[in-house]
Amino acid sequence: MPDSRRFAPETAAGLIATAHELADAARRVTLEYFRRPDLTADTKETARFDPVTEADRGAEREMREILARRRPDDAILGEEFGPTPGTSGLTWVLDPVDGTRGFLTGTPTWGVLIALSDENGPLYGLIDQPHIGERFEGGLGLARVTGPRGEAALACRPGRALSDAFLFSTFPEIGTPGDARAFARVAERVKLVRYGLDCYAYALLAAGQIDLVIEAGLQAYDIQAPMAVIRAAGGIVTDWQGGDCAQGGRAIAAANAEVHAAALDLLAGS
Known part of the structure; x- marks a missing residue:
């Protein structure tokens, strides 16, 4: 919190x-x-x-x-x-x-x-x-x-349809094969997908430039600073079930509740 x-x-x-x-x-x-x-x-x-x-x-x-x-x-x-x-x-x-x-x-x-x-x-x-x-x-x-x-x-982007969202992740080969399939479901629905920026992607989300960052295999030191920055800017950071991710694992950072809910639904397989 x-x-x-x-x-x-x-x-x-x-x-x-x-x-x-x-x-x-x-x-x-x-x-x-x-x-x-x-x-x-x-x-x-x-x-x-x-x-x-x-x-x-x-x-x-x-x-x-x-x-x-x-x-x-x-x-x-x-x-x-x-x-x-x-x-x-x-x-x-x-x-x-x-x-x-x-x-x-x-x-x-x-x-x-x-x-x-x-x-x-x-x-x-x-x-x-x-x-x-x-x-x-x-x-x-x-x-x-x-x-x-x-x-x-810093201020995150306002709500929009997932089809208009910009999504970033560090690696295209995200997490396990199951993680990669879940990520692909989201990637197929957004407007733009980009890779490779590491923590700068989270900074861009807080600055209002993009809508989503989705990653897996994180450690606490990878996510805690971005969590604080994004939340202060009005965004949401959770695990792929909507719970806490402060200790790492799979994380989704979203600019607003609308794109967060839509991406979570796809990560869960709906």
Whole structure:
């Protein structure tokens, strides 16, 4: 549930400032490695290429050092170094490079994901695009994007027929074969389908550019920051049954209730 915890204004401001310090550090580290011809990658899995680079590890290390200094009582869940317990009831959920495949191949739409969560889910999220220079944030009273063109409010697109909707997903070979068939039922009914933008697709949904993002096989650090940003912009993020997806799995992000309900119906096989 978004904004399930209320903070004093000075506390909220401090949390937001911490998130921006984390994003600034990750932006600096990742850009040191981006498009370097000598950049190499390890793989986390043997069955498929799941890359991790020193940019991923270095950015998360820097963010953890900031949190140790600024918020030592908070827990951390990071993609590269796992969970660190805390006592405050708050957890920082970090994905230092969302879209490492894109990062490795020089495409610009990878990003840094930072969420602040409690036991009910994400309270605040930040999607930073270091190379593009755009930063999307939502929660704790904010729903905005800042970047080269200045600052603007985030607001999802209004309701429309599914046949007029724009749908994004990172991979065309989504999830299991059953997941792929369910996704295809939605893809066949929308106006436009595009692939490959990783977290930037969620940012575009919050900015009012597209209507749907449907994915599977996610982790908590993949979805919690986008959840907070999209909900702050008026959108909906659930699993494929309409339930909570804060811990990952299959997720559908929708700009409004109309396209959400229509897509859920097709994902369920109706």
